[in-house]
Amino acid sequence: MTMAASTTDDGADLSAELAAVLRTGPFDRALDLAIRRRGLSLEAVQRRIALRGATVSQATLSYWRRGGRRPDGDRSLRAVRALEDALGLPRAALERLIAPTRPRSTEDTAAGLATVLDLTPAAIESCDGIDLAGNARLALMSVHEHVHIGPDRTERLVRTEIVATARSNGVDRWVCFFHPQDGAGHEPTLLATESCRPGRLRRDPDSELLAVELAFDYPIRAGDTYVFAYEIGYTGPPPRTDYFQYGLRTPARQLLVQVTFDRTQPPVRCYRYYKSPTTPTPTEAELPLGLSMTTHIATPDAHPGVHGIRWEWE
Numbered sequence: 001m002t003m004a005a006s007t008t009d010d011g012a013d014l015s016a017e018l019a020a021v022l023r024t025g026p027f028d029r030a031l032d033l034a035i036r037r038r039g040l041s042l043e044a045v046q047r048r049i050a051l052r053g054a055t056v057s058q059a060t061l062s063y064w065r066r067g068g069r070r071p072d073g074d075r076s077l078r079a080v081r082a083l084e085d086a087l088g089l090p091r092a093a094l095e096r097l098i099a100p101t102r103p104r105s106t107e108d109t110a111a112g113l114a115t116v117l118d119l120t121p122a123a124i125e126s127c128d129g130i131d132l133a134g135n136a137r138l139a140l141m142s143v144h145e146h147v148h149i150g151p152d153r154t155e156r157l158v159r160t161e162i163v164a165t166a167r168s169n170g171v172d173r174w175v176c177f178f179h180p181q182d183g184a185g186h187e188p189t190l191l192a193t194e195s196c197r198p199g200r201l202r203r204d205p206d207s208e209l210l211a212v213e214l215a216f217d218y219p220i221r222a223g224d225t226y227v228f229a230y231e232i233g234y235t236g237p238p239p240r241t242d243y244f245q246y247g248l249r250t251p252a253r254q255l256l257v258q259v260t261f262d263r264t265q266p267p268v269r270c271y272r273y274y275k276s277p278t279t280p281t282p283t284e285a286e287l288p289l290g291l292s293m294t295t296h297i298a299t300p301d302a303h304p305g306v307h308g309i310r311w312e313w314e
Helices: 009-024 027-038 042-051 058-066 074-086 106-117 121-125
Strands: 138-149 155-166 171-178 188-194 196-204 209-220 225-234 243-248 252-260 269-275 283-287 294-302 305-312
Touching: 009 027, 009 294, 027 058, 042 058, 042 074, 106 121, 106 243, 138 243, 155 171, 171 196, 171 225, 188 196, 188 209, 196 225, 209 225, 243 252, 252 305, 283 294, 294 305
Parallel strands: 138 252
Antiparallel strands: 138 155, 155 225, 171 209, 188 225, 196 209, 243 305, 252 294, 269 283, 269 305
């Protein structure tokens, strides 16, 4: 008996998530969701591919599904096309996620980071010796940003918790990029870490951009997950602020941005906003503020761009 995934709530959720991942990738996540949606074993998938005139081993399918390898060569490409048919996907839905891309230069990397951090490429390029493209070796499963605003309306603490999956073997670090609302002697600093430790650190004196390499406790293999956290505060006076934003360069399966205000100084209104890399004009919507003085945005399948919360004090 063949069970249609859309007949259950779980199946419906899988179908919606799959549709989003097919737009943005990565390939391994899309393949995993497509197989789960059909409720098939790897053996069954292999048989369906063979019936369509292509061959691929179960071990290779497992590597593709976990991100340990990517399809490469004409034979693999034929198998991917057979996979699309076997899993009921549109033509080229998986193939386009493995299309070769133009290698990025240092300038490309700096420009991309500058866009999501609302900085100039020159500020990013000041981070000499930092691997600007290294974070792309991790697929983001969950990012949680929790911002604490003090009674003087200043940004006191930003805690970041990340769950990520390695796209290749040997991934052993993450680079934290952080800068305050205005560069005026605030001196952002790394206060604490969990399951990682600080390595190389760079600062841009003009923007006060802080870039810190966070080394993991051990290198992780392709497909494995890693959970880590870190906290940023200030050694100088914390900046007065009326917004917080997080820049995504690659998709995240779940993005949560949470802001907690002091009970003595609540804002009068809060808004969420999003700026895509191609559309700099933000889209906005008002947010509620709870009795706990906390507001948040939770975005499943978050797209690259700037995701933020702004508020009005009066």
